Each structure stands twice: as C-alpha cells, then as structure tokens.
Amino acid sequence: MTTTLDGHGISIDLPAAWEGRLGVRRSPADTFDRETGVRPRSLAGALDRVAPAGNQGWSGERAQPLVHLANFPLPVDRGDFGSGAVDVMGSGGILVALIEYGAESAGTALFAEQGLPQPLPGQFDPNTLQRRISGQYGYQRFVTVAGRPFCVYIVIGSAAGLGPRTAQAREVLAGTRIESR
Amino acid sequence: MTALVAGLTVLVLVMAVLVAGLLRSHASILRRLHTLDGGEQESSAVSAAPAIRTFPGVPQPLGDPVPGAPAHDLVGRGLTEESVVIRTTGVPHNTVIAFLTSGCSTCQNFWQAFADPVDIRLPGGTRLVIVTKGLDAESPSALLPLAPDWAEVVMSTKAWTDFRVPGSPYVVAVDGPSGRVKGEGTGMSWEQVARLLAQATGDLSYLSDTSGRSVKPVGDAERESRVDHDLLAAGIMPGDPSLYPGVEARS
Structure with missing residues (x-):
C-alpha cells in the first residue's frame, strides 16, 4: 500500500514496506552563538551527549530539508548520509537519502544534472559509499530539481539482487515530486 | 353444506395463522440461540448498540479494541x-506501539522506564515506537524532555483512532508479516504490560531477567535461612574467606 510522505515542498509516494523521515536538521543557531559564531562550551557539551548524529551544523549554516527512505526500520540516530542506518540494514536493505543544499548551489557545475536520476545496477559501486561497509554498494548524484539542489545518495545492502533493488530505488525516486520554492 | 365449507375455510385460516406464528417464534428463538453461541451479530436496529450523542466539540467514544484486528502503519x-x-x-519485523501522553501520571512510569532501556526487553526483531497524540492535543516542548533517544516518538492522533486506543497508557503488539494486532492492553508499569504481552504472544522474551526468575521452593528457602543462621551464630559473615577455600588455595 502506497503512503505519502510530504513536507518542505517534497512529496514522496512510499511503496509497501518502505518507511521514511522528512525534516530539517535542528537549526545551527541552537548550536552556535549567532553573533560570535562560537559554540558555547556548556551547550556544546550537552549536545555532544544527547544530540543524534547530523544534528550539529556549522556557524551560519541554513538548515535544509533532509529525507531518509528505507525498506527496513530506520533507527532514531542517523547521520545525513545514513550513518547509523546503513550499519544496521541487512543484505536486502535499501536506503535512499535526499539531501538538499543551499539555493546558491543550484545550477552550479556540480548540480548541473536536471531532475531526479533513475539509477541503473551498473552505476552502483562500493567506492561510492561514504564509508565502506563490506558487501554494500553505493550511488551518488548531485542534481537540481525545480531549481533546488539535491544530493541523491543510495545504499544497497549487497550485490545479490542488485537489479531488483535498484528497480525499487528507481520506483521510489519516480514517486518523488519536488516543488520549486 | 355451504355452512360446513365456510366453517372449514375459517378453521384452515385460523390454523394457518397459528402455524405462521409458531414458525416465526421458532425462527426468533433460533436467531437468539445463534447469537448466544457467538454467531454474527444481527444488523437489525433492535440488536444494534444504542447511539451515543455527545456535546458539540466532544469526540464520539471509540469502539472496543478488537484482538487480531488489522493493524495500521504509523503516519x-x-x-x-x-x-x-x-x-x-x-x-518482516514486529512492532510494539506504546500510546502515551505527556500528562497522565501512569504514563510517567512508562516514560521513566523507557529512559533507562536496560530493563526494557523486546523479542529479537521487534521495534518499540511511542505514539502520542498530534499537535491538536500534545506539545513537542512537553514531550522532548520525556522522549528517549533510542526509540522513535511519533505524534499522530490518527494512530490513536486507527488502533481504537481507549486511553493512556496503552500498548499494542503488531505482527508485521500478518499485519494484525496480536496483543494489546494496559498496566501501571512497563513490567506489567510486558507480562501481558508475554501472555498474549507466548513470547517470554518480553520479560526481564528479574520478572522472569523462578520462585525458590519453600523447602530450599527454609534450608538456606537455617544455614545462614548457623553460620552467623558461628561468627562467619558473608564474604568470609573460609567460605571460599578454593579461591584461597589458588591465590
């Protein structure tokens, strides 16, 4: 049964057994002093203890939407590029991450490709992984959709069944609609 | 002759009415017996539950939870x-859904239990999700200090309706492959609910080591007490080196 995940001008039809999270990282203003850009010592200490990975930005950063989609239970503690999730996903797992970048990146050479990609099995490679995990294959493209720059990052749990799993990832991307801001 | 025919006709009509009445009565008895045997409820207005009217703005009461009912995804x-x-x-995995609020006093026992997951035991491949009501009834600022960092907290009033949650706290165990509720209930603490879930699902993995330990037989307890008494009377306290001769010899 298809369920729709939407917010921040992004709408995704999730196929059966797929789940997702769509949000914005906690504002870096919570982490840094607005005027000095310095991270308060006490707050930093507290955040280091309790903040999930990916919740800390850099001074002046404007937090952008972040989407995690998976065909396995997503853990609470996840990094932008799925660290924490890829560690627990099985060989049949698929993780799709859409990471939006600042509007100033739209149309630059890195984000020249227009529209969400439709990956092919041969485009997955262990060397594309943010961090190599035995058996896993990765895929990464930087694109601009509706004037918004995104990184599309996909991890597949194993080479076995790479074709069908790539097809599932394509289905998820085909069901993703992004509106201009 | 005419009078005889007329009389017989009247008699047949009266008998027909009597037979029809008996058949109707018999059918009514059969229907009631079928209902008592657990058959399907009648859909007639007579057997339907009386309608409950509430004041404007007050939600209608939910129906009773149905064990084995279809479960729902959480959105x-x-x-x-x-x-x-x-x-x-x-x-492929199972889910235990804890419906909690930030305000109810009994829910605080659950929030505190979830804050220290050491005593939370779940069967392998089972995920715990905490579901609160949505923004219409809950405040994220009140929930953030309560929320554990290891379990997902979802705000969804729709989930409360979907699962016919009668009140909080309430826990529902969902069988992932079949997509059906396999146990549900409430209690004063997670420990109590874990026992309910263990009974409902037949899975003792919900029970922590302490709650699942066996009770010592009375005879053994009495013997242990007598031995302790005799040792104390002889001046041998717990930890006395004479109780561990092997350790002394090795050292």
Whole structure:
C-alpha cells in the first residue's frame, strides 16, 4: 500500500514496506552563538551527549530539508548520509537519502544534472559509499530539481539482487515530486 | 353444506395463522440461540448498540479494541517537525506501539522506564515506537524532555483512532508479516504490560531477567535461612574467606 510522505515542498509516494523521515536538521543557531559564531562550551557539551548524529551544523549554516527512505526500520540516530542506518540494514536493505543544499548551489557545475536520476545496477559501486561497509554498494548524484539542489545518495545492502533493488530505488525516486520554492 | 365449507375455510385460516406464528417464534428463538453461541451479530436496529450523542466539540467514544484486528502503519510527525512514516504491516519485523501522553501520571512510569532501556526487553526483531497524540492535543516542548533517544516518538492522533486506543497508557503488539494486532492492553508499569504481552504472544522474551526468575521452593528457602543462621551464630559473615577455600588455595 502506497503512503505519502510530504513536507518542505517534497512529496514522496512510499511503496509497501518502505518507511521514511522528512525534516530539517535542528537549526545551527541552537548550536552556535549567532553573533560570535562560537559554540558555547556548556551547550556544546550537552549536545555532544544527547544530540543524534547530523544534528550539529556549522556557524551560519541554513538548515535544509533532509529525507531518509528505507525498506527496513530506520533507527532514531542517523547521520545525513545514513550513518547509523546503513550499519544496521541487512543484505536486502535499501536506503535512499535526499539531501538538499543551499539555493546558491543550484545550477552550479556540480548540480548541473536536471531532475531526479533513475539509477541503473551498473552505476552502483562500493567506492561510492561514504564509508565502506563490506558487501554494500553505493550511488551518488548531485542534481537540481525545480531549481533546488539535491544530493541523491543510495545504499544497497549487497550485490545479490542488485537489479531488483535498484528497480525499487528507481520506483521510489519516480514517486518523488519536488516543488520549486 | 355451504355452512360446513365456510366453517372449514375459517378453521384452515385460523390454523394457518397459528402455524405462521409458531414458525416465526421458532425462527426468533433460533436467531437468539445463534447469537448466544457467538454467531454474527444481527444488523437489525433492535440488536444494534444504542447511539451515543455527545456535546458539540466532544469526540464520539471509540469502539472496543478488537484482538487480531488489522493493524495500521504509523503516519505523523516527529518531535522536531519532521514528517514520519513507520511501517508496522507487511514487514518482516514486529512492532510494539506504546500510546502515551505527556500528562497522565501512569504514563510517567512508562516514560521513566523507557529512559533507562536496560530493563526494557523486546523479542529479537521487534521495534518499540511511542505514539502520542498530534499537535491538536500534545506539545513537542512537553514531550522532548520525556522522549528517549533510542526509540522513535511519533505524534499522530490518527494512530490513536486507527488502533481504537481507549486511553493512556496503552500498548499494542503488531505482527508485521500478518499485519494484525496480536496483543494489546494496559498496566501501571512497563513490567506489567510486558507480562501481558508475554501472555498474549507466548513470547517470554518480553520479560526481564528479574520478572522472569523462578520462585525458590519453600523447602530450599527454609534450608538456606537455617544455614545462614548457623553460620552467623558461628561468627562467619558473608564474604568470609573460609567460605571460599578454593579461591584461597589458588591465590
């Protein structure tokens, strides 16, 4: 049964057994002093203890939407590029991450490709992984959709069944609609 | 002759009415017996539950939870404004859903138990999800200090309706592959609910080591007490080196 995940001008039809999270990282203003850009010592200490990975930005950063989609239970503690999730996903797992970048990146050479990609099995490679995990294959493209720059990052749990799993990832991307801001 | 025919006709009509009445009465008895045997409820207005009217703005009461009823996926928002879709049906893993509020006093026992997950035991491949009501009834600022960092917290009033949650706290165990509720109930603490879940699912993995330990037979307890008394009377306290001769010899 298809369920729709939407917010921040992004709408995704999730196929059966797929789940997702769509949000914005906690504002870096919570982490840094607005005027000095310095991270308060006490707050930093507290955040280091309790903040999930990916919740800390850099001074002046404007937090952008972040989407995690998976065909396995997503853990609470996840990094932008799925660290924490890829560690627990099985060989049949698929993780799709859409990471939006600042509007100033739209149309630059890195984000020249227009529209969400439709990956092919041969485009997955262990060397594309943010961090190599035995058996896993990765895929990464930087694109601009509706004037918004995104990184599309996909991890597949194993080479076995790479074709069908790539097809599932394509289905998820085909069901993703992004509106201009 | 005419009078005889007329009399017989009247007699046949009266008998027909009597037979029809008996058949109707018999059918009514059979229907009631069928209902008592657990057959399907009649859909007639007579057997339907009386309608409950509430004041404007007061929600209608939910029906009773139905064991084995179809479960539902969880769709809502997280505590930091993210949209959340969590699958509980048609998946290989099972899900335990704890419906809690930030305000109810009994729920505090659950929030405290979840804050220290050491005593939370779940069967392998089972995920715990905490579901609160949505923004219409809950405040993320009140929930953030309560939320554990290891379990997902979803705000979704729809989930409360979907699962016919009668009140809080309430816990539902969902069988992922079948997509059906396999146990549900409430209690004063997670420990109590874990026992309920263990009974409902037949899975003792819900029970922590302490709650699942066997009770020592009375005879053994008495013997242990007598031995302790005799040792104390002889001046041998717990930890006395004479109780561990092997250790002394090795050292």
